[in-house]
Amino acid sequence: MADWIPISGWRDIVDISLVAVFCWATLGYFRRTRARRALGGLAILGVIYFLTRALELRLSAALFQAFFAVVVLILVVVFQEDLRRLFEQLGSWRPGRDKVREEGSVPGLIVRAVTRMATARTGALIVLPGREPLDRHLEGGIAMGGRVSEPLLLSLFDSSSPGHDGAVLLRGGVIERFAVHLPLSVHATGAGGTRHAAALGLAERCDALCVVVSEERGTVSVARNGEIRALARPEDLAAELRDVYVGGKEPEAWWRGRVAIDAAVAAAAAVVLWMVFVPGSDISESVVQAPVQVTNLPSDVELEYVEPSTVDVTVRGLRRNLLLGGSTEVFVRVDAYLARFGRRTFEISTQDVHKPEPLSVVGMDPDKIRISLRNVPTATKDRP
Secondary structure, X not given: OOOOOOOOOHHHHHHHXXXXXXXXXXXXXXXXXXXXXXXXXXXXXXXXXXXXXXXXXXXXXXXXXXXXXXXXXXXXXXXXXXXXXXXXXXXXXXXXXXXXXXXXHHHHHHHHHHHXXXXXXXOEEEEXXXXXXXXXXXXXXXXXXXXXXXXXHHHHOOOOOOOOOOEEEEEOOEEEEEEEEOOOXXXXXXXXXXXXXXXXXHHHHOOOEEEEXXXXXXXXXXXXXXXXXXXXXXXXXXXXXXXXHOOOOOOOOHHHXXXXXXXXXXXXXXXXXXXXXXXXXXXXXXXXXXXXXXXXXXXXXXXXXXXXXXXXXXXXXXXXXXXXXXXXXXXXXEEOHHHHHOOOEEEOOHHHEEOOOOOEEXXXXXXEEEEEEEEOOHHHHXXX
């Protein structure tokens, strides 16, 4: 195993660590994406493809190989919205959490305003942006730029206000726009109405937090990361808002959540990828004890023994091909046609060695084998 993982210094450790972080971020991203089931389906097809290759199911392997030749185009079509989100998020990334740090008054007044509207069964929809750009998902709205306050929020969602059916876009402590229209979700939102469908629709397309007050039931819900859920207490809403404003939402212990699982999977994937593409891509040689197969014997004799029964064949190829079972498929086939004329010693050459295509034969020892034959009894020959 030490020869298989020849970590030579800090560069290899940094290399594996960077790949592990990338794999971890990718796993976390696809956990939040709407197309994660499609990604799982492609992964299953990939496993089936490798199984068909391993079992030498040539027709199935050829069909899957043709399919994966266009898989890049399929990924672009299936994940086009998610890829766009990813590139937008990378383009707008800045060091730090990028949270709006307030003195705590803004989350508190939002909670009070939402609680009053829920008690009075006044419908409301408040959008708090995250890291990702969301302007392309918004339509309409009236620019405002006013400092947020409890009376202002209550008045904007009052039924007599012309913009009460739209959403309020609240960035930091400022109301940027009101009467904004959000994209509707194509998924069911339970007993929720249009506001819930709009909140979920935006949460499916970016990382914004949407707070919804139901006009019919007087309940408060939040939509985020493609999910919508009802909140039972004002304290729950305060925790969600603290996460947006000051990063104060109490996280679960990392070992209890999916973070530990993702980290373990990412680390294992990074090590495997490094082994395959770094030391696994080096040219190496290996000595294989290849069994001898004798063919084309006369019909009136049978093989008694072969000496030696195995030949030490030196094969060369990529290290990953040698270590992933390629060397176990090496054997020597001897054509014993001349045994009918009394020959018992046969020379063998590299042409007699059967091996996987990626490997090459560079030597063998010994280069001759001897066979011993015995006559088949007459009763055996006459037997049908």
